[in-house]
Amino acid sequence: MSGLDRTKLLAARYRAANDRPYLASALYSLSVVPSGRVPTMGVDRHWRCYVSPSFVAATPVTELAGVWIHEVAHLLRDHHGRASRLPAADQRDRGRVNIAQDCEINDDLLADGLPLPEGRMTPGLFGLEDGRLFEAYLPDIPPQDHHPDCGSGAHGVAAPWDQDGPGLPRVSPVEADALRRATAEAIRAHERSRGSVPAGWRRWAEEVLEPTVDWRRMLAGAVREAVAWAGGAVDYTYRRPSRRTAAMRGVVLPSLRRPLPRVAIVVDTSGSMGEDDLAAAMAEVTGVLREVGVRGNRVSVLACDADVHAVSRVTSADQVELGGGGGTDMRVGIERALASRDRPNVVIVLTDGYTPWPEEPTTCRLIAVLVGDSPPSPPAWAEAVPLGEPVR
Template sequence: MAELDRTKLLAARFKAAGDRPYLASALYSLTVVPSEAVPTMGVDRHWRCYVSPSFVEATPVPELAGVWIHEVAHLLRDHHGRADRLPAADRRDRVRVNIAQDCEINDDLLDDGLPLPEGRVEPGLFGMDKGLLFEAYLPGVPPQPHLHDCGSGAHGDPLPWEINGPGGPPKVSQVEAEALRRATAEAMRAHQRSRGTLPGGWLRWADQVLEPAVDWRRVLAGAVREAVAWAGGAVDYTYRRPSRRTAAMRGVVLPSLRRPLPRVAIVIDTSGSMGPDDLAAALAEVTGVLREVGVGANRVTVLAVDADVRAASRVTSVDQVVLAGGGGTDMRVGIEAAMAAKERPNVVIVLTDGYTPWPAEPATARLIAALVGDDPPAPPAWVESVRVTPGG
């Protein structure tokens, strides 16, 4: 392996930190790992920066400074964590994911006047607008041949040129990474107040880190998908389709394993404190996700819990849900009614303002609470909960 020109490489990092002092702490947290296996530069989840000695030799210091900032941007923006939350079909194409992430970063870097090496990608190459997140760019990125790979610190997939397993160069833990992100965001805000020169993309990122706005729809959809996947992972034996091993067993019929579709119960609080628009939005989000994951209407039961009579009735559409006056609905009635059904659900989703008693123990089904309202009380710790922001 050619010898790495560390003086040149570290001079480029010094320049990057000097020109953008708000990135200094993050830049100096990266551990340098020389490697001829990496085409240019790349990062892993542990804030290790893999550097090709040949690339350093061929690249001027100003461009190297831009690559330093590009790579640390993947880690600051938690690209690998966000990539982990993509649908499986998107995660499998790490090249497209990486290109979309580069689009998110490079438009900000180019607006900031940073020189980047030739062959860089930017949204305009695909006819897309600037200033978006990589999740928005991803659908517009066509299949690509294998290009430069920024490593698992970007798309999340460990690569052969990364050091995996225990030992090796120092790592930055998840807790330390979050502290670095927050410190960097605070430094960016201070820089913006004093000089007013921060690129718009970085400013939006800093605002999100310091004052995160959680999209309840995404959180609720993720919770429902995960619960349905968990329920669908159960297997059981059936004689409806005999095992293929039956042919080898004379006079014996062996059952085969089947993976059943889960059943879902949606229990709706009809007390007066529930906002009709937010309730309808939450119910629409849940039913939309269930359709998307293949759980049809014939496997979904919707129960409305009446505030006055404390009974549960089955409904077939959101139009049949009547919001009563008063409050104090006991959602245990709905949960018990759902679990007492002839075909018990695997997943129970409760739409409520949170002002209700809860069952004393976890049910045999997964229980998700979509908490609608300004400041709903927290359910027991064993209930998966998502706060639905009013009007959000």
């Protein structure tokens, strides 16, 4: 496309890389794709940067340098990958997701003294504090009539200007991970020799080089796998005869049935449990179950400590009423779940781990969601998911 002032655009990238050398490798890995359809600048997951010629013409080099850093930050922080793990309703609302992501980035950029174009999104616009993850900002972002669009490399939804095909440059997922690690190492080296790395970038680099477990991803994966495993248990039924029955005179053939799994959530209500962690875990579990189609009377919740105090069926986390508060023996809740008329295919136990466990593996999949610092490990036959903070 004619009309793009490449000299100005690339001068802005040079300025960004020269002033923040620890971002140079990532910045120069972005390939430029001129487009009249993108409002300003945006990226896709292949590290292509789509650029509006009119935006470049109207924006000073100093601000363009800040936009370069803003766009590469979406990719370095794996915003499209993190957005893919949001609940389905949030994923569809790409405008709010993009605003929350911009809030996560722009507070760091402004603290670093980078000038950004007017209309930038910051946590302060919504009465929120700086330094948080976009996942934490998202619930407090109201619907907007107008919103930024940094492309599929940010919110994860295909943009009208996205291009793909032979001959177009692309960065593979493996190369992207290598770029993230190289950038994190450059940040650490820069801080040792010169200092003055913004706190948000420093925290991000620490997580890349010394990662903690993203428990939300682990939990979602474990629940989805367990539900898929249970749903794969097909059986024969005569309630709906096979279509081949018509060809077999005098013989009725059964059809195959794939039952929808039942899930029991056993919640530790002992006094040692933290309410905030428990509420977060419960919300994540019910959210994942809702996404995979297990809801309503297919889900039962048992709240127990040394005894089972309540059994309720729920469709959302806010319907759960926790009781108890005494000692802990989650075997009681597990046994009650397995003895119910609607026997579950999957049992999810939310506990701090200070409990006896069944001596032998249960006859269904059991996931132990462990709340608190350094919880004891469950038996080896159980799938353990320790709760912690998500990666920024």
